[in-house]
Amino acid sequence: MFNSSDFSFRPILAAVSVAALLSACGGSSSSPPPIPPKSSSSASSSSVSSEASSSSSSSSSSSEFIAVETDIRLFEQAEFPIGVAVSAANEPFSIFNNTDGSDRRDVIVRHFSELTAGNIMKMSYLHPQEDTYTFGDADELVNFAKSNGMKVHGHALVWHPNYQVPGFMNNYQGDWVAMLTEHVQTIVNHFDDTVVSWDVVNEAISDSPNQGDGWRQSLFYNALPPAVEGDIPEYIKVAFQAARDANPDIDLYYNDYDNTANPGRLNKTLEIAEALQAEGTIDGVGFQMHIYQTYPSISNFENAFQQVVDLGLKVKITELDIAVVNPYGSATPPALPEYNETLMGNQKLRYCQVTEVYLDTVPEAQRGGITVWGLADNESWLMNQFRNATGADYDDVWPLLFNADLTEKPALLGVAEALAGEPCTTDF
């Protein structure tokens, strides 16, 4: 199994304590050390700067941002993977094809030790037709990671949304176990040891986990329901067994959302974990953690992590973002947040506390890592989410570690402080 002590870290240029970096944040004009293979550009150029003009529809590129200047490399502060989800190929904000792709790559190489493809390693991207696999875009991403000493967490071998389920599966009349096994094994087998782990199944639990049997009635569920009443759906077992048989040396995760505070989702998550553990096919649980400033509570995280730790499995925060307000489900726009130092300080505190509770609760050997879901605020999926949920002509909830101009936010400092064992504060 992959474990954190096996993780290949890149050479450290200079060990810089958080205390040192904090002093560097006081407006110092000193530049951070050069980062191989290229020196960082925009992420290293600003010190704590002026407040943003917080217009509801202003384009991010025309705003000023609150930024900190650090000389750290985030991944060097941790003995476990520090990851980021990225766009690639021809996606918007692609780290390869976007006009600022080179700057994005510099920031990624500077701060992260693991990549997740935000989209391009999902089912239909890799396996569009029954007899066709397309690995070119994924290979470009994995090769970029490899050549920069990073690893890749695969996302996701089995996930239900219509748009990304391969079309042929919708009408599949053949042997589902054989087909799903071939799908999983062909993908797992394609990649070398740069891909150290996979979300084997994503979001198998119903959006209403306390209704009916609590399972999402997806294409996969309907094709392979629980073989025994009260058991988990058969397709989950088939997918994990296939992945395990294909490569016993990679870590296999079950991944879901809102499975920290929502007792129904947490219980179903644990049910899946225990059933797969009995078959020896799971290594860890992925907590997506698309959270916001006031929900869930830190004690919710602690409780959920602890229960997985008690099972002896790994805990991975797979998709962390922290919106500054509730970006979900409100028909009435909430009071619109104002991008200012108070807001950014509070978000820094929250990022620090999330990292801290992870460190405090999960023993070193069970830390699968922490991945943020996107690089810069303006590329986050939450931009659309917030607009769609509220109807507001307003689209920014600033959930990530970097501003739209790729400068470092106070939130990044919050993560670094927790990793260094510093107390969490709003100060920056």
Ligand code: G3I
């Ligand atoms: O690439 C096309 C682009 O060419 C086209 O112009 C544009 C027009 O809509 O669409 C682009 O594709 C979009 C893609 O993101 C890349 O940006 C898809 O429409 C859009 O549906 C897709 O959304 C992704 C979403 O999953 C659905 O798969 C988000 O980026 C991605 O962040 C989000 O990630 C999910 C995790 O996989 C699972 N957990 C929840 C998380 C957030 O929803």
